[in-house]
Each structure stands twice: as structure tokens, then as C-alpha cells.
Amino acid sequence: MTVEHVNGDQFPSGLRVLAVDDDPTCLLLLETLLRRCQYHVTTTSQAITALKLLRENKNKFDLVISDVHMPDMDGFKLLELVGLEMDLPVIMLSGNGDPKLVMKGITHGACDYLLKPVRIEELKNIWQHVVRRKKIDAKDQNNSDNQDKPHNGSGQAEGMGNSDQNGKLNKKRKDQNEDEDDEDDEDDHNHEDPTTQKKPRVVWSVELHRKFVAAVNQLGIDKAVPKKILDLMNVEKLTRENVASHLQKYRLYLKRISCVANQQANMVAALGSSDPSYLRMSSVNGLGNYHTVGGPGQFQNSTFRSFPASGMLGRLNAPAGLGMHGLPSSGMIPMRHAQNSDNTTNDQGKFHPALLPGSHSGNILQGMPTSLELDQLQLNKNITSISELPNTKDNTTFHVSSGFPDARIGFGRSTNPLLDVNNNPLFLEGHPQEAHSNKMFGNQSLMSLNSGSSSRLPDHGRCNDNWSSAVQSSGIQPNSFSLGGDYKQPTLHPGHLRDNLSTMALPIGNSPCDVSSLHPLSNRFQDPKADLQFQAVQDAPCRSNVMFSPLNSAVSINGDVGPLGQCLDTNKTFFHRSNEFDSLGQSNFVDHFSMKINEVQRSSMQASSNLKEGYLMGQQKTQGSYISTSVDSLEDLFMSSMVKEVRSYNLAFSSCQNAFINSFYTTLTIIVKNLLNLFNCLLLWFRTKRRKFSI
């Protein structure tokens, strides 16, 4: 509008300026000066009047010049409001040239900061701000259109970054203007171009702003990310970048307001909405901790310890400190959800939905570090398998049910575990006893898992099937799952199985999952197999890598990414695994392993269900008990039971429900992952922004 007009022959004359200053002398002077520059001037001595004028017709003015010191409203506040609502360039005017004030002006978004007495030379160049901004907006629009999608993921951070950069550029501009006025403006504005996302200027009408605020309040000020706000607002031709920069301004505005007592409630309210996610996180962490704390703790701890060393675990869950934690939490969740279902799948399924929606489809694996995905897959698998299993029991494992959010968080965490999945194998290795062996085992499983990310889920299902069947069968077979590497004892001992499982779970490091699985197992102890299964199951989610790894790894290690089903089918894989184990010293295990696989499966199914139940609740206790069992035996049992469970689990899982549950979980997982990512990005941005404005 004005651009075209201004770009005509009369450019830069005809620029419509609104001048605000409570000092009549200065106002008259300013008006005269502006008229001398052939601008159209409207003056008012009150900020409120100025806002009213601006709101009446957004397109009535091109530029606002405002004094800083005004009785009815602070100049900076006016600056913010104008920037938020009308997105017009605002020039600050003051008799005080203190750099701090100038900085403040820039942080509030002023285009320029002039000192009194105003010189006509300075005013002659203010049109540059208008043109520049229009140009930048136009470019931003184009860029944003092109880059909107790619930026979606990192967009928030980018948007924030851009805003920050804009702010920085403005600051630069202001400081330079202190001494040099015009020339610097152009330079500074030039900086702005490449860094900012150019968008066409969006006029934030009152309605638009109202929608924006409603969206922000709905999401919660901390969780409000441009993409979501944009979606909520549902306004055409509004880009994420528009929203991002507006959001930045709005945050500034809120900051100011937050100093006012009556505004604090809003902030609190806004912030409060974002708390739950944090709470969940913490709760999840708690879960994770639970795992580690639990019985297998010892076992796990050792493994965990090994992990941290590997560094992966640590990554898994900060709270847990060990990847395991994260996994367990996630695993816990699934387990919990499954609760009673003897089918670990049930538990896992539930968990998965939250966590693994993505994983189910293998997204998790794909989206996240493979290890993470694997975990997720496993989790998903576990979950699905769990879900499939009717939960009759305990819901101890079901703490998680409450933890869907936990699951979510756990998910995030589990994602870590996934990352650490790789570690998990290590984790397994971490098993005090056989760090190496475990590792190898675990690694392979992980690797296989990773590769088999997508296939994992199906495997998981299968595993679930296997597990359930295993559960049914009595055989405990806790094949010495000792991931620890004592795979030598293929026989699954029910008790051992549990122990093994728990230990397995622990070392497996899928962490939370495993741990939880271990615990529940111990609790449930109803079936040694169950324990195994439980563990297996639990592992599945988290450790699914691990748990499954016995089965899967057997499969996958060989490079069969294929789902557990493969395990079932291919004893060879197990054998391979055993080979690997051999390296671990588990040659015996393999033999037993294959034999026991069936048993394991059955028992695992049971165990998983049991695990689930007891998992959550008794994790701690069971873990303790687990720990007490000899690691070796546990490991062996565990492994064997795992294998069996996995197989049975797979079988069970592969039943019809798999598809549905998996997809469901996958979707959920994806969603959770995205949410977590968004959240993290937002946090980072927010912190950056705070740092920035606290200057």
C-alpha cells in the first residue's frame, strides 16, 4: 500500500507518520520537521490516543515515532503494543541517550532510537525503515513459504533464533545509531535480511491477535510453539514464521506485564499448563529410577554402571542416570498398562501406544536414533504384546497406566534408551558378570534391532505371541538368559527366569523396560516364565532390544533384522547368537537356547504378564531378589526365557491385534516424540530468549 505509493514519484514523501510525544514543544518541532520532509504527519500527545488511532485503521500509518518518556504510558510499552498488534516500524525518541535505554528500545523491537533534539537529517531517512521492513517481510513471506515445511521441525527453534537475531540486529543498529544515525541503519538492516526469515508483513489485527492469544493460552505459554499456535489459529496465509515472531513479541509483552501483579496470574496459569508434561517427565524418571532402584537394581546397577561408562546409558535418562532408567520407565509404563494382562503385550501395548506409536511402525526407530527406535520398537512390541495379553493381574506394572504421560515421557526417555539401545546391548554387557558378553550380545541385539527397526515391531508382536505362549507353558525356562553372558544355562528356571529376566532386563539396559520387567517378574513370580516374559516383555519396549535380542538378537544378530518371529523360526539365529554368545562364552547357551525357546516363549508369555504386574510394583523388590540370584543363573535363565518368551511373544503378537495395536502405538509414539522434540526446542528457545532479554 504505502510502499507502492511511496515508491512512486513522491517517494519518500507521503510517508504517513504518527508522532507521539507528551512534550508540546518537541511535538511541534517534530511535526514541523516531518512536514518539512514531506511526510504526512499526525500528532498526539497521548499514547492511548495514538493506539486508538492505530487500531482504527491499521493501514493508516506507515511509521510511528514515539517519545520514551510519557506520563500515560511508557514509550517502550507502546512500542511493544504497536509491534504486536500492528507490526509497524516504531522509532523511539528520547532526550536520554543512555546506551541501556537504547538497548532496551531495541530489545523491545524499535526500528531506531533518536536523540533529542531531533535533526531533520535523521528524519529524512526514516523512510528507509519502512521500505526495508516491507522488503524484508516480502522476502520472508517467500522464504517462509518455501521453507515452512522444512522448518517445521526445527522451525520453532529457528523462528526463535530469527527473532533473536532480529533483536540482535536491532541492538546493533541502535548502538550504532547512537553515534552515526543513518548509515548504520542500512548496514544493520542488511544483516537482518539473510538471517531472518523474510515474510510479508502480516498485519496483526485485533481479531488475529485475539486468536493468537487464545491459541497461546490454550497451549500454555511455555508450550506454545509457533507451529501449534498456527494450527490452532487456523488462519490462512499465516506462516509459522509470522507466528514465531509475533510470539516473540508477545512474550516480551507478557514479560513486561508479568511485573504487574494482576498479570502474574496469567503467567502462572500459562505456565501451569506446561507443568504436567514436566511432572510426567519427572514421574517417568521416577519410574525409571524405580527400576533401577528395584531389585534388579543390583544387577542392573552393575549393568547400568557399565552403561554409564559406555556413556549411552547416561544419555538415556538423565534422571535415571542410566539409560536403563529411561527404558524402565518406558518399559514400566507399558508394563503397567498391561498390568494384568498376562500378555506382556498388553502392557507393552499400552505403553507403546504412548511411546511407540512411532516405533510400531518403526518410525521410532527411524526417527530416532536407531537405538532409540529399537527400544521403542521393543517397547512397542512389548506394549502391544502386553496389551494383547489380558491383564488380569497386577497392575503393579501398571503404574504406568497413569503414566501415559509417563509413557510419553518415558517415551522420550525411552528414546534415550533407544539411543542407548546401542548402549543397552552394552548394558546387557554391563552385566557385571559379563560385561563383554553382554555387550556383545546386547550390541548385536541392538544392531539387529536397529536394522530391524521396522521389522521389530512385527517381531515384537511375534514375541508377544511367543511370550504369551511361553507364559502359558509352564516351562520356565528362564533360560539362563543371563544376558550377563552367562548364557550357558539355557534352562529356564522359573525362579531363575525371573531373576534372569530381571537381571537380563537390567543389564540389557534397555533400561527402564528391562528393569521393570525384572521387577515385575519377581513380583509375580507366578511363573518363572512369566518373569522371563515379563522381563522379556519389558525389555521389549525398552529393552526389547535386549529381551528380544535374545530372541531377536539371535535373529538379528545374524543380521536378521526380522522380528522375533525369526527367532522363533530360526534357531539358527539363536544359534548365531549363541555363537556370539560363545564369544561371550555362551556357546552352551545357544544350544539350550534353541531348545528352550519354545519354553521360553511360553514362559515368557506368562512371565511377561506376570512381569507386568509385578513389574511395576515389585520391581524394586523383585529386583532385589533378582539381584540376589546368581547373576549367572539368572542370566542364563533369563536369556533362555527371553528367547522363549520372545518367540512365544512373537507368535502371540503376530495375531490379529498386532496390526492395530502397533499402528496405534506407533502413532502415539510418533506424536509423543514430536511433542518432546517440540518441547525441547521450545525450552531451548525460551532459555535463549530469556537470556537475551535479561540483558
Add this chain to the structure above:
Amino acid sequence: MGYVDDQFSQLHKLQDESSPDFVVEVASLFFDDAEKLINSMARALEQPCVDFKQVDSHVHQLKGSSSSIGALRVKNVCIAFRSFCDAQNREGCMRCLQQVSHEYTMLKSKLQTLFRMEQQILAAGGSVPLE
């Protein structure tokens, strides 16, 4: 030190056919505003409990106006005045207030004399050189 600085001549440059009495207008506005501010300052400083922020705000405004019109001396006193306000030095503020008032009065009388003379010249058919 002169009473007015370069800004004052800038004001003259802004005076043209479209606003022939621009300088006088601005000066009049300044006088009114400055008197109000000085009175407010005096009132504030007379309070048993002086609100230095308020006083500082007035001084700030006076400083802005005086610099806009080019009243150099008044502006300088305002700068000193502000530092006393920051230090919450009532004595210093009182002294500065008196100084400001003094400078302002001097300026006003001189400007009014100047304007009168200019009017006489114009009335006599002459023209007042801008430089």
C-alpha cells in the same frame, strides 16, 4: 556561553512561508511548558518527603524541550539537576532548581526581546536574515 545553540538556528530554517511564525510558536510552547515544569519541580521539592523520581521526570522533560529549542544553558543546568535527583540530594536539587529558573527567565526575556525586534523589522518592511 550563549543562550541558544545551533538548534535555534535550525528552528529558523524550518520557518518558511507555510509556517512564518514557527519559531515564535515553538518558543511560546516552550515557555509555557517550562514554566509548568519548573513550578511542578518547586512543588515537589517543597514536600517534606521529596519524590525524586517525579522531580527527575520533570527535569527530563525540561531538558528535552530546552534541547529542542536550543536553550543551551537551560539544558546544561538540567543535566546537573538530574544527577542531583539521582543522588537524591535535596539541597543540590534546590540549587539547581533556582539555577534553572534563573536561566529560563533570562532566556525568555532575551527571546522575547528578539522576537519583538524581529516583528518590528518585519513590520517596517524589512526581512530578518536567517543566518
